[in-house]
Amino acid sequence: MVGSTLLECPDMPDRLARHVIRLAQLLDAVTADAAEDAGLTRIDADVLLALYAAPGRRLSPTGLTVGCGLSSGGTSNIVHRLAAAGYVNREANLCDGRSSWVCLTEEGARTAGLVAQSAASARARLLRRLPEGCAESLTQLVELALDRLDDNAVPPSTGRPARRARPLGKGTCSGG
Numbered sequence: 039m040v041g042s043t044l045l046e047c048p049d050m051p052d053r054l055a056r057h058v059i060r061l062a063q064l065l066d067a068v069t070a071d072a073a074e075d076a077g078l079t080r081i082d083a084d085v086l087l088a089l090y091a092a093p094g095r096r097l098s099p100t101g102l103t104v105g106c107g108l109s110s111g112g113t114s115n116i117v118h119r120l121a122a123a124g125y126v127n128r129e130a131n132l133c134d135g136r137s138s139w140v141c142l143t144e145e146g147a148r149t150a151g152l153v154a155q156s157a158a159s160a161r162a163r164l165l166r167r168l169p170e171g172c173a174e175s176l177t178q179l180v181e182l183a184l185d186r187l188d189d190n191a192v193p194p195s196t197g198r199p200a201r202r203a204r205p206l207g208k209g210t211c212s213g214g
Contacts, residue, residue, distance in 0.1 A: 058180075068160035072153045081106070083153050085116050086125060089142045090150035096141040098131070125149060 073083030088105050089095055097105070103113045117140050120126040125146030131137040142150065165173040 065161055068164060069157040072156035072160065075156060076149055076153050081116060082120060085120065086146055086150040087154060090147060090154060095147060096139040098137055099140055102140060
């Protein structure tokens with residue numbers, strides 16, 4: 039069915055991509071606004087939200103770098119800035135003396151919680167503008183699409199595994 043639809047509407051993949059990107063931009067803008075309201079840059083908020091969602095509210099610098107899509111130098115600069123503001127601290131990794139953890143302080147956790155709550159409320163207000171049931175249906179369809187597309191399956195047209203996209207949500211930075 040999808041194959042025949044693509045033949046009938048060859049611009050559908052591009053339209054889908056444009057619409058999904060625009061929807062992501064609209065939803066992302068509320069997180070940027072919540073970060074600004076808290077006096078944070080967007081990337082500072084992303085790092086705090088990643089730590090807030092992480093087990094033990096801590097991640098390795100490498101975990102932050104990968105999860106937030108940062109360079110190692112950028113991660114270091116952000117961690118220094120957040121530490122100076124009292125939002126994070128670094129602790130030795132007792133299991134691996136060569137590495138450390140970036141940990142949320144109480145103030146960092148409080149601030150990240152406020153940003154997360156503010157962004158979630160703003161997203162809910164935005165989505166309430168949709169017809170009844172639309173947000174739930176969109177969520178289910180996007181989850182279905184990601185389950186099918188983001189599983190490293192071999193696409194029939196290439197014969198090689200798809201490149202893995204960095205997952206969003208569930209402890210990564212853009213999930214806030």
